[in-house]
Amino acid sequence: MSGYIAFVKKEFTENMKNYRFLIMFAVFLIFGITSAFLAKFTPEILSALAADMEMSPEPVALDAWKQFYKNISGVGFSAFIILYGSCLSGEYSKGTLVLMVTKGLSRKAVILAKYTIAAILMTISYWVSYAATYGYTAFLWQDASLPNVALAALALWIAGFLYLSILMIGCVIFRQTFTSILFTGGIVAVISLLGIIEPIAKFSPFILTTKNIDLISGEITLSDFMIPAVVSIVISILGLLLAIRLFNKKQL
């Protein structure tokens, strides 16, 4: 346990020093601010630039959330995966783990500490981004009130843990950053393909990343999110356990 806490501290310092947290925070915050902002002003800017341009319909608060989910689930989490793809490969190539593990740090603690810090930093970035979009949406559309906004964000956040678990497995198996990222991308692609198949589409965690906006607009109900959320959490935990198991057998 003390090994775990020490390693968490080490991971935290590392993420601060190598700018990983700064970059992830910046990416998420930029998307949080710009999604509401662009949804509101794009028609206006376009018509100011080209006076004879066809005006699109008046933007509504839902457009801001549409932008938010498109950006965060696409670029935001891609950046997260790319940044954390190197979390173990750097240690492999420099051999920094060998010393600590032979001195009695349990291998489980290594993976758990890395997962904890990545999850905490992702959570902070994500919810700050959410708060920025929320604040800007409330500011730009004073009279808008949308249901289930926080719950829709919660769904994508749960999916974030799933991505992180898959990434952890990738990082443990492969020694190179690029292959771990590719592995994660491949698995995510497989999950989204499984989401297309009709009988199991209802249970696929893929819903958590794509249907958020339908939850806000009221096209689907909260109960449709329950099973995918549970499936996602279960897979995340199993994935983390698998990563630990694989790491126990891994030659450092």
Place this chain on the structure above:
Amino acid sequence: MDTLLRILPVLIPILVMDIVLAVAAVIHILRHPHYRFGNKGVWLAIAIVFLLFGPIIYFVFGKGEEA
């Protein structure tokens, strides 16, 4: 111009963010002259010219491994 003045206050946080990132990137580029590819001039240009995304691209792709 009218539109620009009206949306300027909303843009200030993004500008602050951009300045912080650009300064961090420039300091890092000058202090660690080892890059995965490219050289000092190229990265300085990218970090300063491309608003917001230049510094991010530098930190994600251009930053060399710590020796």
